Amino acid sequence: MIQNVSVIGLGKLGGSMAAGLASRGLNVIGVDVNRHAVDAVNAGRAPVQETGLGEMIAANRERLRATLSTEEAVLGSDLSFVIVPTPSDERGAFTLQYAKFAFKALGQALRKKSGYHVIVLTSTVLPGATRHGLLPILEQESGKKCGPDFGLCYNPEFIALGSVIRDFLNPDFYLLGEFDRRSGDLLEEVHHRVSQNNAPVKRMSLENAELAKIAVNSYVTMKISFANMLADFCEHLPGGDVDVVSDALGMDKRIGRKYLTGGFGFGGPCFPRDNVALNFMGKQLGVDSSLLKTNDDYNRGLSKRYVEKLQPHLPKGANVAVLGLAYKPLSHVIDESPGIYLCRALSEAGYRVIGHDNLAASNAEVALKLTALVTDSLEEALKDADVVLVATTDKSYTSLTADLLLRGRPAITVIDFWRCLKHLSSDPRVCYVPVGLSRDAEAELAGLKSLWTD
Ligand SMILES: NC(=O)c1ccc[n+]([C@@H]2O[C@H](COP(=O)([O-])OP(=O)(O)OC[C@H]3O[C@@H](n4cnc5c(N)ncnc54)[C@H](O)[C@@H]3O)[C@@H](O)[C@H]2O)c1
Structure with a gap:
């Protein structure tokens, strides 16, 4: 059973994950290139602003520490979550620049490690990135082979800022993309231990998990835009009321009420960019993803249309x-x-x-x-x-x-x-x-x- 894990990247998501893992009894070593984040965790403070994070770190200090050294973290744990930024590039895709840097350090640390270790990418990426963009770096830097020597998973989280800890510990499900069965088994075991709500673990290939993660976000944004369109319809009907209509739609089990409150557009660090990135991927692969582009255009145009209307x-x-x-x-x-x-x-x-x-x-x-x-x-x-x-x-x-x-x-x-x-x-x-x-x-x-x- 895995008892020692590490978390590479102690930002908005990684900081809360590190605290959440420690709160469930695992020993956690956090790593960040930012000394302030490392110092904060070691001093029992939150490295970023997030609900309940400071309190949780302070309450779990005996199981949570941080370092600037990826090597120290890998040698002191059996599984590493990687949650570094994957910002959008000028094409709308996600750049792997930070992830590549982190994987290089992980590969070099793996070279020095004799036992088996699982690397788990949590950062949002596009399909193919884990296997073709990052795995070769691990193998090259470690001189080892994925499978027999170390494991690899893609395991994104579905969290909202402001409730990251609660969402991480009580998800609808854990999405687990695995390179092989052994890697997936070990990560699944960690999730069963961490989950407060016995969340199911859905296992699949790396590529299916990469697509599923971004598709969830993209689908939710379509619901939001749909509700905003209904709001517009209601303004043209005598007695029209978007909340009444949304409540009715929400009663249909195929649809559900969440994210159907018409009003204003979607924003934030994930929803818009995930939509754009999936559309980019569609174009690269020859998939007609114009639905995503239409949704994005519709959402970006809302403010201007409201001012006119x-x-x-x-x-x-x-x-x-x-x-x-x-x-x-x-x-x-x-x-x-x-x-x-x-x-x-x-x-x-x-x-x-x-x-x-x-x-x-x-x-x-x-x-x-x-x-x-x-x-x-x-x-x-x-x-x-x-x-x-x-x-x-x-x-x-x-x-x-x-x-x-x-x-x-x-x-x-x-x-x-x-x-x-x-x-x-x-x-x-x-x-x-x-x-x-x-x-x-x-x-x-x-x-x-x-x-x-x-
Ligand atoms: N914030 C969210 O709501 C959210 C939700 C789902 C998924 N994600 C994904 O999670 C990833 C991280 O997002 P975030 O919001 O936590 O980012 P963030 O910028 O808040 O934190 C990233 C942290 O990683 C550190 N870092 C960068 N390179 C590093 C390296 N080589 N080694 C160690 N640490 C390094 C940074 O110093 C920073 O502290 C992104 O891919 C994002 O898309 C974020």
Whole structure:
């Protein structure tokens, strides 16, 4: 039974995995090229910001330590998870630059090791990368053969930032791509030990696992875009309500309700880029993956289309406040964030824009330089706003009252992408504009009726 594991890369995912593995009784050696990350773990602190991570590291110090040396980690463990960055390159694919560097060090460490060791790649890659892009580096640097001398798996995680530890310990399933049975058996055993919810382990070839990982993310983004399209439909139907329609769809077991809440687009460090990468792969292999491209175009165009569509509620020269700049509530991450894209689209259309976020303001300030003012003070954001656009369901926004929004002024417009401020709809001082709901029943009725009577 494997008792000692190592984790190469102590970032947003790897840091939480290292802590999660230690919390389940395994001895863990973390490795990072960044001395700050190593020092943080050794001092019992979180190397990155993540829910519960600091506490978990502090509580498991006797089983968790970190080093800058991959060799030390490999010699002191039987299995190594590799979770280094695989950023998008200019073609939309994932670059293996960091992974190759890590695999080189792993190969050199394997050369010095006499016993069997399993290397497990967790970073997101495209099909073929593990076997053809990385495995040859291990064999060349170690002088050993994958199979008899060491094992290799591809084992991505399905986690969301903000709940990485919980998701890692309680997944729907573990996706396990294996070079051979022996590698897969050993990794499966680790997962059975680590899982808090007895999650099943789905085993397959390296390539099928690489495709399945990226396909899950891509499929989820299609659900999101589908719901956003339904929201648009509902705005053209008298009494239309996207939540009612989504609830009905969600009752069908083939579909399910998750990720079907129409409103705003998808963003973050994974969803958009995974879609683009899979489309790139499709083109390389001669697969018609235009579905993915259409989804990506649809999502990227949302902010601009909303600004055009909402023109009647956006008077020329208005001061507009965008609430929510992170890609989701309670996050400081702004990668591909719909709120950021909305600020840009509004600014391009000539509006004076102020963006607000409780946690992401400093990141957003850099991204929106010359485009919008950014603040972490809600009061400041609302002070001169004629129109307020609510881009995330952060609690500090959903609890806003008309008085808080108005601050003594006679009227204000609130555009609510998530229908989370419905309590404002009855206040005569607020022009409440919910996305995804019927707003002008008479005009919608006329439009619909003409289809059938003209
Ligand atoms: N963050 C997510 O939500 C998420 C979700 C699923 C999958 N992933 C995938 O996991 C991988 C890592 O993502 P992340 O968000 O944790 O990245 P990150 O940038 O937060 O962390 C990566 C860490 O690896 C370290 N590193 C880089 N090269 C190294 C090397 N040669 N040896 C040791 N350490 C090294 C970096 O210093 C950094 O601390 C990516 O492939 C990503 O696509 C991330």
